[in-house]
Amino acid sequence: xxxxxxxxxxxxxxxxxxxxxxxxxxxxxxxxxxxxxxxxxxxxxxxxxxxxxxxxxxxxxxxxxxxxxxxxxxxxxxxxxxxxxxxxxxxxxxxxxxxxxxxxxxxxxxxxxxxxxxxxxxxxxxxxxxxxxxxxxxxxxxxxxxxxxxxxxxxxxxxxxxxxxxxxxxxxxxxxxxxxxxx
Amino acid sequence: xxxxxxxxxxxxxxxxxxxxxxxxxxxxxxxxxxxxxxxxxxxxxxxxxxxxxxxxxxxxxxxxxxxxxxxxxxxxxxxxxxxxxxxxxxxxxxxxxxxxxxxxxxxxxxxxxxxxxxxxxxxxxxxxxxxxxxxxxxxxxxxxxxxxxxxxxxxxxxxxxxxxxxxxxxxxxxxxxxxxxxx
Numbered sequence: 402x403x404x405x406x407x408x409x410x411x412x413x414x415x416x417x418x419x420x421x422x423x424x425x426x427x428x429x430x431x432x433x434x435x436x437x438x439x440x441x442x443x444x445x446x447x448x449x450x451x452x453x454x455x456x457x458x459x460x461x462x463x464x465x466x467x468x469x470x471x472x473x474x475x476x477x478x479x480x481x482x483x484x485x486x487x488x489x490x491x492x493x494x495x496x497x498x499x500x501x502x503x504x505x506x507x508x509x510x511x512x513x514x515x516x517x518x519x520x521x522x523x524x525x526x527x528x529x530x531x532x533x534x535x536x537x538x539x540x541x542x543x544x545x546x547x548x549x550x551x552x553x554x555x556x557x558x559x560x561x562x563x564x565x566x567x568x569x570x571x572x573x574x575x576x577x578x579x580x581x582x583x584x
Numbered sequence: 585x586x587x588x589x590x591x592x593x594x595x596x597x598x599x600x601x602x603x604x605x606x607x608x609x610x611x612x613x614x615x616x617x618x619x620x621x622x623x624x625x626x627x628x629x630x631x632x633x634x635x636x637x638x639x640x641x642x643x644x645x646x647x648x649x650x651x652x653x654x655x656x657x658x659x660x661x662x663x664x665x666x667x668x669x670x671x672x673x674x675x676x677x678x679x680x681x682x683x684x685x686x687x688x689x690x691x692x693x694x695x696x697x698x699x700x701x702x703x704x705x706x707x708x709x710x711x712x713x714x715x716x717x718x719x720x721x722x723x724x725x726x727x728x729x730x731x732x733x734x735x736x737x738x739x740x741x742x743x744x745x746x747x748x749x750x751x752x753x754x755x756x757x758x759x760x761x762x763x764x765x766x767x
Contacts, residue, residue: 403692406617412606416599423595434589509586 410517417514418499424507425482428468429475436509438469447501449481453493463503466495593700600697601682607690608665611651612658619692621652630684632664636676646686649678 424439433439442465443450445457456464466486468475474485474494481498505514607622616622625648626633628640639647649669651658657668657677664681688697 402694403619405693405695407607407610407620407690407693407695409603409607409690409693409695412603415606416603419602420592420595420599423598424590424592427590436586437590507590507592510588510590510592511585512588512590512592 414517417505417516418502420514421502421505422477422479422482422499424505425475425477429477433468437507438467438509440504440506440508441466441468441497441502442504442506443497443501444503445501447498449496449498450501451496456488456493456495465504597700600688600699601685603697604685604688605660605662605665605682607688608658608660612660616651620690621650621692623687623689623691624649624651624680624685625687625689626680626684627686628684630681632679632681633684634679639671639676639678648687 421441428439442463444462445452445460445464446462452464466484468484472484472486474483476483481496481501483494483496485492485494487493502516504516506512604624611622625646627646628635628643629645649667651667655667655669657666659666664679664684666677666679668675668677670676685699687699689695
């Protein structure tokens with residue numbers, strides 16, 4: 402197969418980000434409809450991420466926020482979004498650029514988009530894009546604060562949601578970018 | 585599972601259309617890189633499609649154009665694109681809105697995006713989105729003119745490309761919108 406000089410991997414990542422943006426824009430206007438809620442994971446060490454030093458030291462690589470019951474001041478622009486969330490009863494405002502996203506998950510309908518943050522390495526191939534997060538071990542519970550899901554360890558891929566409803570690869574619930582290609 | 589009130593199906597369709605748009609914008613600027621070429625299928629009966637009466641009568645429901653060797657005047661805007669193609673040695677200009685797209689396929693890297701044209705029916709569910717085109721029968725060849733792939737019949741889903749390299753569902757080459765959901 403030819404080398405992908407169109408870089409569909411990057412085009413798809415941009416497209417997925419636009420889905421997150423559209424979802425947030427809607428929620429900012431109308432609130433979360435029905436049972437919908439979002440788990441949004443992002444690299445805390447990515448350029449443009451603006452979070453408190455407390456959060457940064459607690460989650461030096463990646464964190465997952467939950468948009469469900471308590472959030473405020475959600476505002477979205479072309480580059481990212483800002484949101485107010487409460488962490489251990491302390492209100493904080495976070496600024497998260499879309500390029501920092503690692504995963505978007507709406508458990509209400511099991512909709513999940515995986516991201517390769519900062520997918521701009523020219524040599525990267527679609528086949529190299531990590532597609533599936535490692536699901537939490539059964540029964541694993543994180544010591545979660547109000548709106549954050551704690552990482553299990555320093556690795557960026559070991560998110561352990563409080564209510565683990567992780568899609569698994571076998572049941573067709575998560576798209577891998579590889580799925581857009583013939584092997 | 586809850587009803588999808590976020591309408592991720594529609595958000596994903598918009599996102600896929602943005603991928604096609606970005607690919608066309610790049611090709612308009614730089615030409616087709618390497619071996620890349622596009623098979624673009626669209627509903628000829630969709631609003632905003634501007635094609636000759638000849639093409640319309642020949643392809644009353646759907647047609648597939650090929651962007652490879654001969655095309656000109658490719659221009660893209662937010663709603664769609666215009667392109668000059670030759671049909672039986674006759675130059676024609678086609679206007680195709682993005683909402684009319686049914687499939688985008690780049691055989692060079694087997695990248696394929698399926699669309700549900702005019703996906704705006706409120707009652708539609710992601711699970712209802714037709715995801716995979718029926719692949720051509722082995723050895724089936726269409727009577728193709730310069731830049732068009734003839735439909736096998738009046739049905740909109742029986743595209744028979746001149747060079748059938750159809751991805752099949754089993755090998756993970758084509759995404760179904762269902763793949764973003766847990767069953």
